[in-house]
Amino acid sequence: MVYHDVDIPLPAFIAIDWTGMTLALLPIILRFWLRYKESERHPWTRNVSDALVVLSWLSGIVLVSINAWKNTLRYRYIHDPHPEQLYYMVPKPQSAHLLYVSWVSLFFIYISLWAAKFALLVFFAGVLLHGSAVRGWIRVVLAGCTVFTAATFCLHIALLTAWCRPVSSNWDIEGHLCSAVHDINSVTISTVANIATDLAILSLPLIALFTKSRERRRVLTTSPLLEQPAAVIGRPEMTGVAFVIAMSALSITAALARFVTLKLVQNVPRANITHTIDVWALVEIVASLMAD
Template sequence: MTYNDIDIPLRASPAFPLAAIDWTGMTIALVPIILRFWLRSRESQPRTATLNISDGLVLLSWISGIVLISINTWKNNLRQHYIHLPHDELYYGVPWDLSAHLLYVSWISLFFIYISLWAAKFSLLAFFADLLHLTENRAARIMLICASVFTGCTFILHMVLLSAWCSPVSGNWNINEHLCSAVHDIRSVSISTASNIFTDLIILTIPLFALYTMGQERREITKTRIGKAEISGIVFVLCMAALSIVAALARWITLMLVRNAPKADITHTIDVWALVEIVASLVAVCLPSLRSFLRKRRRRFQQIK
């Protein structure tokens, strides 16, 4: 079975073009971010440095995503100018004399995918650091430090993959020779996906471990089981994990299916799944604020009743 690129029209039309999907996705991601900052502004307690860092990283993640889809919009608008030309006169959707430049810009845009994803991961780590600052859980703090170091290493790994997978680096846009791309080579994609998912799992182990150890300490004191709050917290963390991990797996499976297709023929596939992963990560990192908002709304509703 031969897999073809996701067929999304470039022209603005009722068919919901690619640019509309990009900007709609980032607008959806902006909603929980605005809610997060609105809730922060209503808190009476003084803000900590770690929370400020977490908020700053969320903004960096979203801005990086905006840069990515802005480049994608520019690419697709450029392609639109040449959509009427015969297919054999085009490469990557543009005339041959423009395709190398377009591939170069596309390669640059790939860095913003991982800057966005890892900024969201570091934001979540900073959020956990703020929570653990209020506890005496030394083991969880050590785990947080280890997770932060590992996350930093996997970010560097992705930067190296993008910049050093092809030798020379101009192989990413040299149309006169064999094109090379870290996001098209299934070996590089597999390394990226495995490290991405493993990083998420390690980060999400921190609150699970903290809840477990706090439950252990509570049982030693009160001889009771972990309460509903801790159980709901565990379920909530698992739901957070599902968002970004499923998106990363779906992106890998899709790229696995198109691994034998020419690089220029799968641009929609790469762009769409990158967007899904970024939006999922941003929503996941802002879910704690959303949960707090819903909990307060539920209490007010119960008081009214």
């Protein structure tokens, strides 16, 4: 089976990018509006989480802006009378610059994704560390998740900068073109690390529900006349956790879809899968932001 790139007109692809990032902006606006309406002081973890969400969205905006530039440039030559003279859909003198800018844009994908992951991690850390008695194993889990998330981010940056040697081979059209995001071995490492990070962070809301439930049972045992203890896990909390899990599942699905696409074309020379890769990257970024 040979996979063919999704057939999306370039103007429509630009519109999809901006629509996705606009959709991701709506819950961020709601997030800050709800914070504005709250009168109590917010913990530092909430402030850091909010800042990371904004960083994630801004990085996504840089990415789609670069994609818009690339596709606008490509659209100029879509009806070129000599398509055999085009390289990556643009005249060869411009293709090296286009590939270089594309390589730079990859960093913003991972900055956006990992800023969203860290935002969730910090938020749930604030939930788990809230209270007078925090169990030692919870601190160990939080520290482990933090170190692992930072390590996988550094791994992705290393893949982008060190997988292809020299690094200029990412855009050197006169030599052997190389790309970490199109090499199946690199993509396998990236996908495993990405999904493992998501699963590690997803364990935190489940731990939060478990510890809050235990606290609730303890309060009810020691104070049987207390009808609504502070530790009650209500429907809003359960709904929020379910939504985070659903969005995280969508993000994991997008990562797997990118991997499967690369796997299908790994033996096809110069297979064109640009739109497929970019669409799934956008889905993963939007899902990560919605989860926050």
